[in-house]
Amino acid sequence: MNKLFLEKIILGNSLANYILAVLFLSLVFLIIKIFDKFILKKIDSFIEKFSNSFSSLVKEIVKKRIYPLLYLFSFYLIFLNLKTSNQISQFLNLVLMFLTVIFTVLAVLDLISYSLKKYWSKKLQSEEQQKLLSITLFIVKSFIWIIALLFILDNLNIQIKGLITGLGVGGVAIAFAAQNILSDLFNYFTIFFDKPFAIGDFIITGDYRGTIEHIGLKTTRIRSLSGEQLIIANTDLVNSRINNYQRMEQRRINFSFGLTYNTSLVNLKKVPLIVEEIINSVEKTKFDRAHFAEYAPFSLVFQVVYYVQASDYKIYMDLQQQINFKLKERFEELGVSFAFPTQTIYLENQNQFENN
Structure with missing residues (x-):
C-alpha cells in the first residue's frame, strides 16, 4: 500500500521523487546552518x-552571495532529477545562469569596493578625494557590469561581435568629440595621485x-x-611648470643694503659681524653669510644671505622687518648712515679759470 502511494504520479513525477527533493533541500539547509553556526564563526x-x-x-559575502548561490544550485539539482518539459528546463537554465552571474558580480564588486575604500582611507583628506573615490567606483562597477551583460548575451546565443564593434566605433567617436573633457578628467x-599641489x-x-x-x-x-x-x-596646469611654495621647508633670503x-x-669691518649677530x-x-660686496655709484654695498625656517610669506616679511629695525638701531648707535643717491658738484673760482 505504501509502495503504491509513493509511486503515485503527480505532474509526471512520483511522490517518492518529491519527498527525496524535499529531503535533499532540508539536508542542504541543515548543512548551511551547521556551517554558519560553527565553521563560519x-x-x-x-x-x-x-x-x-x-x-x-x-561574513557578508558568504551570507548574502554564497548562501543564495548554494540554494540556487540545490533547486537546480532537484529539477534535473525531476521530469520537466524542455521549455521549463531551458527557462531554469537561463534563470540559474542569470542569477549566478549577478551574485558572482556582486561578490566581486564587494571585494573591489572594500579594497578601493581601504586604499583610499589612507589618502582621504578632502571632499574632492571622496568624490574621486565615488567616480572610480562608478567606472569600475560599470565596466564589470558591461562584461557581465556581454557574457549573458553570449550565453543567450545573441551575436555580440557587431555590438562590440559598434561600441568600439561609438566609443572612439565619443572620445574624439570629448577629448578635451577626457583629457582634463584624466x-x-x-x-x-601625483599630488603636485x-x-x-x-x-x-x-x-x-x-x-x-x-x-x-x-x-x-x-x-x-x-x-x-x-x-x-x-590639462593646462599639469602641462605647465608649477612652483609650490607651500612645500618649502625653508626660504632662502638674499638682500642688500648700502x-x-x-x-x-x-x-665697515664691524658690519658683517653686526648683521650675523642680529640675524x-x-x-x-639661520644666518648664512654677509659680505662687503661692491663699490656702487652711490654706496658701499653689503650682501646678506640667510634662511627662514618657514614657508609662509607673512612670517618671512615679519622677520625681515625685525632685522631691518635692528640694523637701523645698531647703525645709528655706531654712527653709520645708510646711503641714498647723492651727487657732489665741485665749483671752481671763475677768476682763477680766466687767468689760467
Missing part, C-alpha cells in the same frame, strides 16, 4: 584577529600666482593675490 574569529573590517566583509586623476597651497604657474581653492574634475580654481579667482583647466662712502674702514638673535632664522 571560527573562520570569522580567526580573520577578526587581523582585520575587523575584512572579517565583516567575508589629468584630475594625475593631480590626485593640494587645496590651500600657494603656487606660481606661468604668469599666475595664488592659493588653491578648489580642484574639480575639469578645472582648478586659484585665488590670486589681487583677490580675483582664476579658473585654469587641469652705506655712505664716508664710513670708516673700522666700522642669529631673531627666531626661525
Whole structure:
C-alpha cells in the first residue's frame, strides 16, 4: 500500500521523487546552518584577529552571495532529477545562469569596493578625494557590469561581435568629440595621485600666482593675490611648470643694503659681524653669510644671505622687518648712515679759470 502511494504520479513525477527533493533541500539547509553556526564563526574569529573590517566583509559575502548561490544550485539539482518539459528546463537554465552571474558580480564588486575604500582611507583628506573615490567606483562597477551583460548575451546565443564593434566605433567617436573633457578628467586623476599641489597651497604657474581653492574634475580654481579667482583647466596646469611654495621647508633670503662712502674702514669691518649677530638673535632664522660686496655709484654695498625656517610669506616679511629695525638701531648707535643717491658738484673760482 505504501509502495503504491509513493509511486503515485503527480505532474509526471512520483511522490517518492518529491519527498527525496524535499529531503535533499532540508539536508542542504541543515548543512548551511551547521556551517554558519560553527565553521563560519571560527573562520570569522580567526580573520577578526587581523582585520575587523575584512572579517565583516567575508561574513557578508558568504551570507548574502554564497548562501543564495548554494540554494540556487540545490533547486537546480532537484529539477534535473525531476521530469520537466524542455521549455521549463531551458527557462531554469537561463534563470540559474542569470542569477549566478549577478551574485558572482556582486561578490566581486564587494571585494573591489572594500579594497578601493581601504586604499583610499589612507589618502582621504578632502571632499574632492571622496568624490574621486565615488567616480572610480562608478567606472569600475560599470565596466564589470558591461562584461557581465556581454557574457549573458553570449550565453543567450545573441551575436555580440557587431555590438562590440559598434561600441568600439561609438566609443572612439565619443572620445574624439570629448577629448578635451577626457583629457582634463584624466589629468584630475594625475593631480590626485601625483599630488603636485593640494587645496590651500600657494603656487606660481606661468604668469599666475595664488592659493588653491578648489580642484574639480575639469578645472582648478586659484585665488590670486589681487583677490580675483582664476579658473585654469587641469590639462593646462599639469602641462605647465608649477612652483609650490607651500612645500618649502625653508626660504632662502638674499638682500642688500648700502652705506655712505664716508664710513670708516673700522666700522665697515664691524658690519658683517653686526648683521650675523642680529640675524642669529631673531627666531626661525639661520644666518648664512654677509659680505662687503661692491663699490656702487652711490654706496658701499653689503650682501646678506640667510634662511627662514618657514614657508609662509607673512612670517618671512615679519622677520625681515625685525632685522631691518635692528640694523637701523645698531647703525645709528655706531654712527653709520645708510646711503641714498647723492651727487657732489665741485665749483671752481671763475677768476682763477680766466687767468689760467
